[in-house]
Amino acid sequence: MLKSVNPESFISKLIYGENLAALKTLLADYGLRGKVALVYIDPPFATNGEFKISKDRANTVSMSNSGDIAYSDTLVGCGFLEFLRVRLILLRELMSEKSSIYLHIDNKIGHYVKIIMDEIFGRNNFRNDITRVKCNPKNFDRRAYGNIKDMILFYSKSQDPVWNNQEVPFSEDGVQRLFKKIDNNGRRYTTVPLHAPGETVNGKTGQEWRGMKPPKGRHWRCSPEVLDALDKDGLVEWSTNGVPRKKIFADERKGKKMQDIWDFKDPQYPSYPTEKNLDMLKFIIQTSSNEGDLVLDCFCGSGTTLLAAEELSRRWIGIDSSEHAIRVVRKRLAEISTGLCCEVEYDLIAF
Ligand SMILES: C[S@@+](CC[C@H](N)C(=O)[O-])C[C@H]1O[C@@H](n2cnc3c(N)ncnc32)[C@H](O)[C@@H]1O
Incomplete structure (x- = not known):
């Protein structure tokens, strides 16, 4: 019979058995x-x-x-x-x-x-x-x-x-597609608007900057002082007809969502x-x-979930009713023990 455990000192568990009964036991007897x-x-x-x-x-x-x-x-x-x-x-x-x-x-x-x-x-x-x-x-x-x-x-x-x-890294192809422009230093970049949807009536981001109001229905992404600082740092690109856009450099982005x-x-x-x-x-x-x-x-x-959890320092509970599954999990856990430089500690429980 399973005993109650303190969740703080919980040892991972591999349970061989029907999961309906096992889940009920985890709730009732394990305080989980x-x-x-x-x-x-x-x-x-x-x-x-x-x-x-x-x-x-x-x-x-x-x-x-x-x-x-x-x-x-x-x-x-x-x-x-x-x-x-x-x-x-x-x-x-x-x-x-x-x-x-x-x-x-x-x-x-x-x-x-x-x-x-x-x-x-x-x-x-x-x-x-x-x-x-x-x-x-x-x-x-x-x-x-x-x-x-x-x-x-x-x-x-x-x-x-x-x-x-x-974030997931950009592929080489993705970098070239998304960051089409190259500056004088050979850095790839793209540009995005300096304004965003939504009007600010009294706030700083609704005011004029360099003699320009944000387009109707939009506001500047940051205050005029911050826009000045961006421009000073060379992070604003001005089009030939005077429209400013913010530069985003590929080498400063780790990846994409x-x-x-x-x-x-x-x-x-x-x-x-x-x-x-x-x-x-x-x-x-x-x-x-x-x-x-x-x-x-x-x-x-x-036991793919259990291996991933173990390698990422999480505690885990795995349940399966197939003896073949349990055998394979145990073998895989023993194999990763070598890589982790210590035995994977877990309780093996049979229902
Ligand atoms: C699709 S496989 C899971 C594969 C797993 N994600 C992996 O990476 O190896 C489904 C598993 O559910 C188990 N299973 C099915 N019904 C079950 C039950 N009632 N209780 C416990 N395990 C069950 C089967 O034995 C089988 O191993």
């Missing part, structure tokens, strides 16, 4: 209500197939002929949606006020799942429906376009979730069927949690 900072789940997608694994390889598509069944994905329709719904309700109970949940699903069933997420987490707390490019283009025989994407539904528990904004189309392809030679991209999990964990936080994945499969 409101303690989870981030949930990522990648449940079965109601494909009505079986995913197999053999000694040397895992199959990425269901219904392959060889190997043992790693997990069955045979619950479909309303039964599948209800299966998810009851687990999502428990997950919400475990989540802290500043937490987020990312639910990975495909586009066949994902729109129905979104309605359930809206019901449980609230439409206000919907943040993104992320399109994830999962593989290279395919040549299907089917009379349809190639399917290279799935979706991640991202919700927060409240309006104030943890958010560590991460991540958008809602992600390119994180899954491993070509996975250790487990439907294993997800480790860098994608690291990106999610870094953005939506802080060091020391508790990350939960109750469909953990090969």
